[in-house]
Amino acid sequence: MKSITKGLLALLLLLTNNAHTQGNSAKEITPTLTGSSLELPQVRVVPITDTKTERNYELYIEVPEDYAENPGKKYPVLYYTDAVWHLEMLSGATEYMLEDIILVGISWQLDINEDLKNERGAHVSRFRDYSMSKHSDPEIQNKYQFGQANEHLEFIRKDVISYVDKTYRTDPNSRTYFGYSLSGEFGAYILLSQPDTFNNYIIGSPTVRGELDYLKELNTKFGPYESSNKNSSLNANVFIAYGSLEEESVVEPIDAFVTLLNERRDSGLSVYKEVIDGDHGTAFPMTAVRSVAWLSSAMNHISRDSKEISFWSIPHLNNPYITQTPEDREDGIAVGKLDIAEADKNAILKVSQEIFKGTYGNYDALLISHKNKLVYESYYKKGRVNLPHGQASAVKGYTSLVLGRAIEMGYLSMDDMDKPLIHFLKDLDPTKFTAGADKITLHKALTMQGGLTIEDEKWKEVENDSVRLKGQGLVQTLLERSAPITKETQTYLYGNFNPMMVMTVIDAVVPGTAENFIKEEFLDKLGITDYQWSNHASGFPQAGWQARIMPRDMLKFGQLVQNGGKLNGEQFISAAYLEKATSGIVRPAIDWMPKNYRYGYFWYYTPVQVGNKSYDMTLAWGGGGQRVIVVEELDLTMVISGFDRDDDKIMKPIFETIVPAFTKN
Incomplete structure (x- = not known):
């Protein structure tokens, strides 16, 4: 040296x-210097x-x-x-x-x-x-x-x-x-x-x-x-x-x-x-x-x-970081090695090189966990192992798990899913509600079928009003400004109103605040300490977007789902809730959405065909390419993070290369 x-x-x-x-x-x-040179x-x-x-x-x-x-x-x-x-x-x-x-x-x-x-x-x-x-x-x-x-x-x-x-x-x-x-x-x-x-x-x-x-x-x-x-x-x-x-x-x-x-x-x-x-x-x-x-x-x-x-x-990585034997970073993630056929390893490595070249868009990370061990870890572009990555709507899936945690701890029950959402909120004035407000149940909100219809101009008047929207005032304002809620309006409509109503219920039923509950009873228990979870104007944690979490910590959410809600062998998320949350309850009414995708409680479901056999896949999905993907039958969890506008192309190698590689074990 x-x-x-x-x-x-x-x-x-x-x-x-x-x-x-x-x-x-x-x-x-430039002055002329005398003496010896270095x-x-x-x-x-x-x-x-x-x-x-x-x-x-x-x-x-x-x-x-x-x-x-x-x-x-x-x-x-x-x-x-x-x-x-x-x-x-x-x-x-x-x-x-x-x-x-x-x-x-x-x-x-x-x-x-x-x-x-x-x-x-x-x-x-x-x-x-x-x-x-x-x-x-x-x-x-x-x-x-x-x-x-x-x-x-x-x-x-x-x-x-x-x-x-x-x-x-x-x-x-x-x-x-x-x-x-x-x-x-x-x-x-x-x-x-x-x-x-x-x-x-x-x-x-x-x-x-x-x-x-x-x-x-x-x-x-x-x-x-x-x-x-x-x-x-x-x-x-x-x-x-x-x-x-x-x-x-x-x-x-x-x-x-x-x-x-x-x-x-x-x-x-x-x-x-x-x-x-x-x-x-x-x-x-x-x-x-x-x-x-x-x-x-x-x-x-x-x-x-x-x-x-x-x-x-953040500068883009000049070269991708790819390992088939991930490092034990003492972060609660068990690690192993990629133990599949050599041809399948090479095929996954080829996918990684294609991700780095931008073949599928702008992606920062691909992680694969098999049998509860991280066996493949790769970072591209802005991806870093120790920097939280923006999550967008994947946060909806995490909010759903938080609700499942509250159910497991006894603050809610599965029967509560069909009760009117306003039943849990005691600070509201029902005399000002729009007609049909009691038709919004937790089940309807969790499946994006709340039925709220609010004109954009009306919402812009109050969307940043932290006084009016404070606490349960958010739901009060939504139910005052919505058109009547009917069977016709209670169809799938994607957005952040439904998730925020669910977060308001979480705050109402858990001890303390939703923010403390998420930290102390959910993230801390998972060993997730380095994150950013923004607050809504209501003061509650955002339920539909605006969080930053590291890819390895995203993997922990997927492993929870893969293990039926168990953490270290003990039930952490209600198993009954999780089964419902990750099932295909409704068909998302979105033109560009693949026809075989369905929606549960803020989690998507789709079958994956490999040869003559079909496997159930469930995933939390955030716009730009954040995905936590689980195929429980294969003991397989995958994490993708990115910042791509056309973020569906990345699923092609997931379906055609990565999932099939693990069907042979």
Whole structure:
């Protein structure tokens, strides 16, 4: 391991070096220093020529210490410009946060005009190579030849990357660019002109002032993002930072550039912005450190990022994480190994590679549990083993299990399913109810047949009124504003009103509050402690969406269903309730829903045909691709999480590949 002194020295040098007050003005002055130079024996210096312009450069190449010991291993590559300035800091940061990476520094032009070099310094070629546009002053333009970023990018793509890939064992899915100030501007140019050059872009304090119109033009030429067209995505992770003390004239265009990227609504583009303490020069060291930490999260299924980070800012994994022997993380999940026929293993691995490529849409995780042991675990895109994932309507299925827990503990009975829902709510004023309010039973609400009909405009008037909707006021308001409830209106109608009425009943019958009950008697008992479950305007936990739970914890819900409601051999969810909840009671009246799907108590049911035999499958389903899938007869539970708009395609490999693989055991 390299000496800590090296990293500290790099930090000291960079903190006291004002070279990073960089820009298009060409006013930088690099002092001439005397004394011995710092030698780095682990860095190989390789001369390289731009085959088109015949300009000469050098590459500073540093391989991981275990490179020679692992001849079958491929390594990610971090390319960085302004090599002399950035080498020490990046080498030190990656040493302690991202050891398994090849560093490739690209120097300034060596055979530059000597008069220019003597006047401006060895870095003078960067004004030409990293800038997008010509200078407005003809004299300056003639002298420094601004605006040749396109030429330099061609050199990097055709000569530098080609050489590195041919010479070293590189991972083509994990190339990163690092640039700061003017070379950060160069990174912005690469991203919007030829984004496939790199998978990850670290753009520190880019000098994009005056270049926004050109960047917008590049974005327009690339075209808008369309979910049906993979080629319309930038397919990149982007880290952008600037100093907290930078001038507003520098910050505003950077923020505008971030907005430009975010407004693409590109599901393949992850953008994370961070403001670093310091000015343009002093913010550099921490930019290097923070960006390397961010980069490590694009290469690791275990996140180092704060859980406060926006889901949309999480970088996509450069490669899928797939294991057939999951790790015991001491989280209450028993683990084993995938013990099926080799051909079936390969077929499931193929499915994983297809998920990573986006064949079925945008998915982050696929977990398989067999005989109550996690035997296959995989993460893609934004999936991480230790980060909760948004659940959308899968929360309805979890709410149903909470109700089943309340029944098992004696706070409700199965007979109560057919009682009017208002029977359990003592704080209501029935004199103001719409006609037929007593027709809404727990059974009807749980099967989306409550029969409420409320005009959108009427509901918008009160949907965020936390005073009127507080507690049982939610149900009071719903029953006041609904049209009369009749046999005709009590047909399947999907939405969140019914789940929230069920949650109101849970709160009314359990000791304390529904929120405490969910935590103490449900999630805590399952060992689920790292989650986010939002509250409705009523103050009750959301019953139909807006929760975040880790994929491994989703698996626990499925295993409960698989085991007939038992936890560690003891009845945890009412068995009678669970049998009813996971049966096909009604046909969902949704045009796009497959015809063989039916609906129970917030859980779906569908038969799965494998050869001549049919198996019962039940699932909690959230829009965007969150699914907890159970085939009890096969002792099989599967978990999928994603953020896809057309989320039914993922079921094809579930039905045709994964379930059949377990019918042979």
